[in-house]
Amino acid sequence: MSQDIFAHLRGRVIAALRELLPELPGDAFARATVEPPREAAHGDMATNAALVVGKAARQPPQKLAAALAERLMQAPEVAEAAPAGPGFVNIRLREDFIRAQLPAILTAGEDYGQGAPKPGRVNVEYVSANPTGPMHVGHCRGAVVGDALAGLLAKAGHDVTREYYINDAGAQVQALAYAAYWRYLQALGTTLTEDEYAQLIPGGLQYRGDYLVPVGEALARHHGDALAEANTVHGPGMAGPDRWFAEVRETTVAMMMAMIRDDLAALGVRHDIFVSEAALVAEGKLDQAEAKLAGQGLIYRGVLEPPKGKTPEDWEPREQTLFRATDFGDEVDRPLRKSDGSGTYFANDIANHLGKLERGFAALVHVWGADHGGYVKRMQAAVAALSGRTVPLDVVLTQIVHVVKDGQPVRMSKRAGSYITLRDLIDEVGRDAVRFTMLTRKADAQMEFDLDLVVQQSRDNPVFYVQYAHARCRSVLRAAGEPTGLATAPLDALSDPAELALIRRMAAWPRLVEAAAAAREPHRVAFFLNDLAADFHLLWNKGREDASLRFIQEGDPEGTRARLALVAATAAVIRSGLGVMGVAPVEEMR
């Protein structure tokens, strides 16, 4: 049977309905659901099936519900089924069926909740930071959400490819090269000041962080003063860009990417593939994409309307190469070429997506910062156009993270060079706390990252609370001598409501994986684990009051094994969930 007991019971419901209503077509039951009722008093599960098919069956839902309930009573899993309200059927499961989930969990171990393989490969693109400096807190949230989402989709049975798109082709990278060149001149001992240098270059000196110092030193090591122009006033000075630009740019991007990969490794985030924007352009992917769209009549030369309301000062009508994004739901058509003929960021990203489609993905998912929100529709339009509307693009937007310490906000500014790096954050609170905390909020909600709370050992801190539950499980199992063969332990001793509630919670894990993956919402895993930990701690606390509920019972080896099975299963489900989040479970606190 399916690991998902809700899906399992839904099968029972639909089979019963087919018997009751043989004349209905098979798809009449598609909208029928079996889910946990809000009100626990209503039982373990409730189905709306009678409400959903009542109209098609031309029967009053309440009557149908009564007949359905009667049938369901005969199912071996069901202790009680009763019609309720406007046509629900409430189902209470037999306790031995609930207990029987434990062997299933223990047999699967950390794989519990793993969905059956799904057809079609899914590409998840995340992080994709410019290679212009170390990762900071903002990147970090996208990295964690993306990595956990990829893990979640894999858990749900998808074949997932984790991808990083390197934005190494634009003006930012040019500015970066100029900034690195400044560090090179410094390494050679120039007396030029930072401000004097900023005057000499286009756009000014944008990246002033000292993380470029090693790049300058490396350039000086490899090239000596060959990339500079001797100058009588301040020693080594700036040479013509054609003498050094390509070399400096390449070296700098390579070193920045190495640094970003190190940062990602420190966070435990991994990618299967890194795609370079510059490489895509160099191999002509942009031209191919444009030709493909042009072949469908989706490219034209035209002039856009000025934006309504606030018109930019320097706005003037300009003829551009435009993509008919409006044919696919966007508000306006979007430009593909800059005036120098190179692709806009959008155009290059279309090339990126053409590349993905050519690699045969059935679904594309992106994790972007909320500042890219306005960009979603045009990209979806492009993917729809390139794929003939067959491949969906889902975008998960992550909102800003405000880091707080001692109640004070900590601000960051990447280009100024003074900001909280990912490394700072990891050094301060640890990788696992960073990852878990980043998932304790819906991606699309702003988040306050409280450095003090995250390391606090209290109920307020979900990281601690969940890890503590796992540590307690492990502590008990160690004390019991690491028992084996618990999957075959007799379980009759488990009858306390708190024990059964814990099993019910664990039994909901496969269903949660499925639903969270479909909704692209990894934060649900964190909330589930928090609830699971609460159920476990509750039982633990009851054991402090009532010795008969303790896990290890002197003189009752059978009852002890039943409870150890419960504890081992709890530990397994916590590990299963933490595994999706990329958080390592701990054996003991501290």
Added chain:
RNA sequence: GGACCCGUAGCUCAGCUGGAUAGAGCGCUGCCCUCCGAAGGCAGAGGUCGAAGGUUCGAAUCCUUUCGGGUCCGCCA
């Protein structure tokens, strides 16, 4: 001016893609414990789900309008 996201308990947030009497933690109130199965436990008060219409058996959830907050808006990525 327009697009997108968000408005749920005093605070921070969930709410399982439309289900029944809307939940959790913190804070507050009242009891209990001070136990290494430690880094507390139990119970209670607290809500017209921003507002107004609509869709239907049924709406915090979907649609329209509106108020408030955020993000963004032609060759930045």
